[in-house]
Every structure is written in C-alpha cells, then in structure tokens.
Amino acid sequence: AEELSSLPGYASWKRKQDLILHSEATMETRRNAIRSGIVTPSETLFVRNNLPAPDASIVADPDAWEVRFEGVNDPRTLTLGELKKIDVQTVASVLQCSGNGRAFFPHGASGTQWSVGAAGCVVWTGVPLKAVIDTLGGPSGGAKFITGTGGEEIPDGLDAKEVMVERSVPLEVMERVLLAWELNDDPIPIAHGGPLRMVVPGFYGVNNVKYVKYVALTENESNAKIQVSGYRVRDVGVSGAPDQPSMWEMNIKSWITLPLDTTEQGRNMLYGVALGGTRTVDKVEVSVDDGETWQEAELLGPDLGPYAWRPFVLATELSPGEYRIVSRATDVEGNSQPEARMDNERGYGHNGWRDHGVTVTVS
Ligand code: MSS
CATH class of the missing domain: 3.90.420.10 (Oxidoreductase, molybdopterin-binding domain)
Structure with a gap:
C-alpha cells in the first residue's frame, strides 16, 4: 500500500x-x-x-x-x-x-x-x-x-x-x-x-x-x-462470530528495538521492550543465534506496574557476521512467548518470538 x-x-x-x-x-x-x-x-x-x-x-x-x-x-x-x-x-x-x-x-x-x-x-x-x-x-x-x-x-x-x-x-x-x-x-x-x-x-x-x-x-x-464479529480470533478463512474469543486481554510479548540492520563489532547493547499484558514481566532472554542459545537480559527501571512495558538490555560482544537477534519474555506466572505465530484470519495477537526478530550485520 x-x-x-x-x-x-x-x-x-x-x-x-x-x-x-x-x-x-x-x-x-x-x-x-x-x-x-x-x-x-x-x-x-x-x-x-x-x-x-x-x-x-x-x-x-x-x-x-x-x-x-x-x-x-x-x-x-x-x-x-x-x-x-x-x-x-x-x-x-x-x-x-x-x-x-x-x-x-x-x-x-x-x-x-x-x-x-x-x-x-x-x-x-x-x-x-x-x-x-x-x-x-x-x-x-x-x-x-x-x-x-x-x-x-x-x-x-x-x-x-x-x-x-x-x-x-x-x-x-x-x-x-x-x-x-x-x-x-x-x-x-x-x-x-x-x-x-x-x-x-x-x-x-x-x-x-x-x-x-x-x-x-x-x-x-x-x-x-x-x-x-469484529476483533474475534478465528482460523484463516472463517468469518467473525460472537462465540470466538474477543480481543480483550493482551498476551506476553517482546521485541528488539536496537540495533537494527547494522552495527559495529565489539561490545554492543541490545535493547528491546517487553510487556506482560496484565502480568508483570519476570525475565527476558535474548538470543543472537535465532533461538539456539539464550542469555538473560537486564530489565531497565523503573517498574511502572504490571500494565506498563519494561525496557531491557543485553550487553554482548559481537564479531563481524550476520546475526538473527530474537527476544523471549516470561511473566511472573511463568507464561512465555511461544516460538511460532498462531495463524488466524485477521492476524491478531501475534506474540511468537521467531517472527519478531531482527537481522543485523556486524562489520
Ligand atoms: N475509539 C474510537 N472512538 N474510535 C476508534 O476508531 N480505534 C481503536 C481504539 N479506540 C478507535 C477507538 C483501536 S482499534 C485502537 S488500536 C486504538 O484506539 C488506537 O489508539 P491510538 O490512540 O493509538 O490511536 Mo486496534 O485493536
């Protein structure tokens, strides 16, 4: 468009x-x-x-x-x-x-x-x-x-x-x-x-x-x-109807905000934000290898309550190459972001961590 x-x-x-x-x-x-x-x-x-x-x-x-x-x-x-x-x-x-x-x-x-x-x-x-x-x-x-x-x-x-x-x-x-x-x-x-x-x-x-x-x-x-019928979660190809879940409570989610596209080799600060919907975010893990290995990020303050989001940062060394950086948040009740998206007709409520990653070239 x-x-x-x-x-x-x-x-x-x-x-x-x-x-x-x-x-x-x-x-x-x-x-x-x-x-x-x-x-x-x-x-x-x-x-x-x-x-x-x-x-x-x-x-x-x-x-x-x-x-x-x-x-x-x-x-x-x-x-x-x-x-x-x-x-x-x-x-x-x-x-x-x-x-x-x-x-x-x-x-x-x-x-x-x-x-x-x-x-x-x-x-x-x-x-x-x-x-x-x-x-x-x-x-x-x-x-x-x-x-x-x-x-x-x-x-x-x-x-x-x-x-x-x-x-x-x-x-x-x-x-x-x-x-x-x-x-x-x-x-x-x-x-x-x-x-x-x-x-x-x-x-x-x-x-x-x-x-x-x-x-x-x-x-x-x-x-x-x-x-x-609007704002209802249903399978692809199905029309909206009142018996389907309404888009009410938000789910747990996070994404990387920096760096995007390119960065320089050496020590890097990987930033992002995480929200728990109605529950406090407990931890955020970050992976620079598309989810193979994870490291726990630092939550940045202040904590503005369960409905706010929480910025996070992971300080890490990056050598030249291409990286797929992803993040995964978990709330205090143990709910984590899933890896995959949940396909649905209108594309609602996506919190899968894989799709939300960024590809960064380090030089
Ligand atoms: N409200 C009204 N009144 N109107 C309209 O249109 N929209 C919705 C909400 N509210 C509306 C309302 C939507 S759909 C959204 S997102 C939101 O809003 C947004 O906001 P901002 O302020 O940002 O614009 Mo979807 O789920």
Missing part, C-alpha cells in the same frame, strides 16, 4: 520521522523510535482510527464534554468537569492494537500491515470508573459488561451498528478502568481520544474507546459489529 507523504491535520503535531504513515487513520511507530524508552512520547505514539476522527473543536473546552452513564441506580449525564471532582488516578499502560504484528502472517491477513509499532507505553490520568459508578448508586443489577461508545459522528448513509466504535469488556475488570483526560501529563489530543477516553489497562487497543460519550453497565455485550 502507498504511504502518505505528510501527517494528516489532526496529527500534524507528531514527529513524522518516528512514524510510518500507512494512511490518514493509521500511523505506526518506527521500531528504531523506541530505543530504551519506557514512556512513549505522545509525538511518537501510533494512531489507529476505525472512523474519521471527530472535529478537534471537541477538545477546545474539555470540561464541557458530556458522558451519559446507564446501567446504574442513578443514571445521569456528567460533564468532564464534574468527573474531575470525583477522584483521580494515574496508570502507565501499554496501548497496543490487536493487529500489531499482522505484517508477519504469511497468509496476508487483511488490515493495516503493522510490524511492531502499533504499540506504545503511555501514562493516563483520569477518574477510576469504579468511583463514578459508586457516585451513581452502583450497578443497577444484572450487569456483566462495561460498554463504552465512541463519540464519532456516523458518516451519512452508513448503518451506525455496522461502523460505530462501541466495545464491551467484562465487568470484572472495572477496578482498573479509568476515564482518562490526560495522556503523558497533557490533555488527551483528539488523535488519541480527547477530551475523554475509556482506558482498560492490559486490554488490546480497541477496548480503549476514544472520545467516550456513553458508558453503560450492561447485561450483554454490545451488538455493534466491532464487538459481535
């Missing part, structure tokens, strides 16, 4: 040199833009929009933004200004598209051909959803899901249920859900879902509903296409 030559208006403040411009709605962080960083600068963070972003005028007066709450004993519409007075918390979490790594699937999974860069680790500040629900008298009964609706206007002539971004996540994760108004210490820009975003730490990007305008505790999952 043809890449854009310049940043689209709503993302014109981004660092163009850090991004691969797949389209107006999809921009990927370059593998070399992460280096040893823990928090991904907003200017470098990937963008993925399923619908055209709303007009930036909605972030001009953030505190006036209204959200409707349903499925509680006292259903109400609250403004962002009011939400800010309920409580406030900060969480570092990885934002990663379900299709990150799609480019590595040999069957040519349709959708944006993300390599490793549909992911970043960012800091969100907002009100815990639990505190808002308590303020509204608690769940009204029978609730099994938290359903959030994006604030996009549905383009003329399209069926809302077909295109709207409305996602449901299990009620059990409520304790960690934030309604966030800050990204990396600044008001959330329109590109990342300002003025208010539903953040579900540890869950794939799609569940982090931007410009959230409606939050409901519901008995059933949303009947929007994006929930019913």
Whole structure:
C-alpha cells in the first residue's frame, strides 16, 4: 500500500520521522523510535482510527464534554468537569492494537500491515470508573459488561451498528478502568481520544474507546459489529462470530528495538521492550543465534506496574557476521512467548518470538 507523504491535520503535531504513515487513520511507530524508552512520547505514539476522527473543536473546552452513564441506580449525564471532582488516578499502560504484528502472517491477513509499532507505553490520568459508578448508586443489577461508545459522528448513509466504535469488556475488570483526560501529563489530543477516553489497562487497543460519550453497565455485550464479529480470533478463512474469543486481554510479548540492520563489532547493547499484558514481566532472554542459545537480559527501571512495558538490555560482544537477534519474555506466572505465530484470519495477537526478530550485520 502507498504511504502518505505528510501527517494528516489532526496529527500534524507528531514527529513524522518516528512514524510510518500507512494512511490518514493509521500511523505506526518506527521500531528504531523506541530505543530504551519506557514512556512513549505522545509525538511518537501510533494512531489507529476505525472512523474519521471527530472535529478537534471537541477538545477546545474539555470540561464541557458530556458522558451519559446507564446501567446504574442513578443514571445521569456528567460533564468532564464534574468527573474531575470525583477522584483521580494515574496508570502507565501499554496501548497496543490487536493487529500489531499482522505484517508477519504469511497468509496476508487483511488490515493495516503493522510490524511492531502499533504499540506504545503511555501514562493516563483520569477518574477510576469504579468511583463514578459508586457516585451513581452502583450497578443497577444484572450487569456483566462495561460498554463504552465512541463519540464519532456516523458518516451519512452508513448503518451506525455496522461502523460505530462501541466495545464491551467484562465487568470484572472495572477496578482498573479509568476515564482518562490526560495522556503523558497533557490533555488527551483528539488523535488519541480527547477530551475523554475509556482506558482498560492490559486490554488490546480497541477496548480503549476514544472520545467516550456513553458508558453503560450492561447485561450483554454490545451488538455493534466491532464487538459481535469484529476483533474475534478465528482460523484463516472463517468469518467473525460472537462465540470466538474477543480481543480483550493482551498476551506476553517482546521485541528488539536496537540495533537494527547494522552495527559495529565489539561490545554492543541490545535493547528491546517487553510487556506482560496484565502480568508483570519476570525475565527476558535474548538470543543472537535465532533461538539456539539464550542469555538473560537486564530489565531497565523503573517498574511502572504490571500494565506498563519494561525496557531491557543485553550487553554482548559481537564479531563481524550476520546475526538473527530474537527476544523471549516470561511473566511472573511463568507464561512465555511461544516460538511460532498462531495463524488466524485477521492476524491478531501475534506474540511468537521467531517472527519478531531482527537481522543485523556486524562489520
Ligand atoms: N475509539 C474510537 N472512538 N474510535 C476508534 O476508531 N480505534 C481503536 C481504539 N479506540 C478507535 C477507538 C483501536 S482499534 C485502537 S488500536 C486504538 O484506539 C488506537 O489508539 P491510538 O490512540 O493509538 O490511536 Mo486496534 O485493536
């Protein structure tokens, strides 16, 4: 696919040199833009929009933004200004598209051909959803899901249920859900879902509903296409359906960020990042011979919690030649990245270590 030559208006403040411009709605962080960083600068963070972003005028007066709450004993519409007075918390979490790594699937999974860069680790500040629900008298009964609706206007002539971004996540994760108004210490820009975003730490990007305008505790999952048949893991050639796993919790994953392509002989620092989804990363091993032998890398601090990623480094001597450098992360419960990808129709959830390696020529 043809890449854009310049940043689209709503993302014109981004660092163009850090991004691969797949389209107006999809921009990927370059593998070399992460280096040893823990928090991904907003200017470098990937963008993925399923619908055209709303007009930036909605972030001009953030505190006036209204959200409707349903499925509680006292259903109400609250403004962002009011939400800010309920409580406030900060969480570092990885934002990663379900299709990150799609480019590595040999069957040519349709959708944006993300390599490793549909992911970043960012800091969100907002009100815990639990505190808002308590303020509204608690769940009204029978609730099994938290359903959030994006604030996009549905383009003329399209069926809302077909295109709207409305996602449901299990009620059990409520304790960690934030309604966030800050990204990396600044008001959330329109590109990342300002003025208010539903953040579900540890869950794939799609569940982090931007410009959230409606939050409901519901008995059933949303009947929007994006929930019913979209973002479902199924075999190649099979259509999406509600009985297939939804792209909710992220799996353990890591990749090398430096060096890429070439480096000089002698002592080298091999950098990368590792995420555990909802579990803390325990260790990362690195191999310079495509998985024949492994060495344990050093985790770099600080530890920003289970939802953040952890940069790592392995210091090693390299002599001239060609190397296939791969990394494999393990979480505190012993879950490790598999070697292979799990083939699936849409190329979701790829965490196989083999495909994520880099080939480096040392001279
Ligand atoms: N939200 C809304 N509202 N809309 C749209 O479109 N998308 C998704 C999420 N959210 C959307 C939303 C997706 S799908 C993703 S990844 C994310 O978001 C991204 O983010 P950023 O900020 O980066 O752009 Mo896949 O799983």
